Amino acid sequence: MTPDTAPRREIAVIVPVHNAAAFLPDCLDALAAQRFDDFCCILVDDGSTDASGELCDEAARSDGRFIALHQAQSGVSAARAAGVRRARAEGAIWLAFCDADDRYHPDFLRTLHTAAREAAVPLACCRYDTFTDPPPAESPAPSDYRVLRAPEHLEALLHDHAVDYGLWNKLYAAGLLTEAMLDNDLAYNEDLLANWQAFLRAPGCAFCDFAGYHYRQHADSASHRALPPQSIDDQRRAATLIRSSVPDRWPQLQESANAFYYEKLVYLASMILRRSDADAYRVHLGELSIGITAGLKDPQLGRNPRLPFAIRVAAWATVHTPKLWRRVCRTFLKDRQ
Incomplete structure (x- = not known):
């Protein structure tokens, strides 16, 4: 079945992957355990030299929700943009992102999707927490949410750590983000600038007050790099x-x-x-x-x-x-x- 004839997916989750074999299986397990059925996960192997590419292919073989793409190493922004292009081919209505060494709460997609649709806004987000090992215990996802109307949601992006700069604790209507926003010629704070541009196009954001995204801390994570x-x-x-x-x-x-x-x-x-x-x-x-x-x-x-x-x-x-x-x-x- 080609992308043109495949059923439309409600959500496409895009995972840029580069030499993440040590943590990728845990990330994939958390994605497979989502309590939301109508999604696909696009794994973009960005020139990995470890076993990451094989792990992506194995996930795609064993679970029809997973799609593996491979490209020469081009950086995380280009990998995300490639994932978005494939998501559009899959007919995805919403976009989400996950880093290959992190984890979703099992209700991440369901909670943000429900909040965005009920609030009639093209954007939803939640808090995140950090962990090493083992993963944190999952707290129940909330049934309510708060709507940040423009320009309050832009203020929150700049100053509220709960909203944060990252792309990975958010859900976007597919038309809100463009490939050019994601691949914006920055290697650092590229997600902040992409979010700023997307938030400018949105009338508001639904905020779900729970740690829906688990950010792994390890020697190679962004907060520990030179x-x-x-x-x-x-x-x-x-x-x-x-x-x-x-x-x-x-x-x-x-x-x-x-x-x-x-x-x-x-x-x-x-x-x-x-x-x-x-x-x-x-x-x-x-x-x-x-x-x-x-x-x-x-x-x-x-x-x-x-x-x-x-x-x-x-x-x-x-x-x-x-x-x-x-x-x-x-x-x-x-x-x-």
Whole structure:
């Protein structure tokens, strides 16, 4: 049966896979256990050199809901875009994403799908939690939800950790996301920018207050990786693009986006200062310091009423007491050192 003649699927779950053989079986088991029948799972093997490709093929052979695609290594964004293209060929009405080392709650698809349809919005999301091993105990999924109407849902995307930047704790109407949004020339914060653009197109978001997505922490997970210079450039670029694309009809959202941008500068400077090899990032730190210094007295940046007090203090310390602030960062900010 070809994609053109296959039955339409209500939801397509897209899983980019690259050298994830150690965790992929657990991810696939959680997907197979979904208490929602009308979905397909598109596994996009992105040039894996371990057993991931074989695991994808085996899943497709043993369960008709799974589809295996293989491509030369092109990165997670290109893999997601390829998955979306196949989802459209499958006639999917909704899109969801899962990383190959993570797990869905068994009611993830059912709960978000019900909330989005009942609220008549093209977008739903839930909280996530983190785990190592074993997976966390599953709490019951809620029967209710809260609707974040525009621009509240955009505010939440920027500032509410429960909504978060990730693509993986959300359900999207298929027409809300385009392949160009996903493959946006960023290697870091690519999901934040894609979400911002999708949220701009949505009149609101249904928020389901439960940990529907389980994010695995391990040595190769994003929160434990080194800090490549491209990460600093991409994160700053994403924040700049967000700040420059707020619709004129939402001046309060512009204030919020300005605060988000300035907070990102301060955060990235702290990421550098906490490292033992901070001198290797002196060009990036210099550029960030110029931006932080220029914004200290700016009512849209350093004196923005939406800016948290702790960020104001950190910005001041970055500019006026850099040696002391570096010592503080090295002592108290332990991740990615």
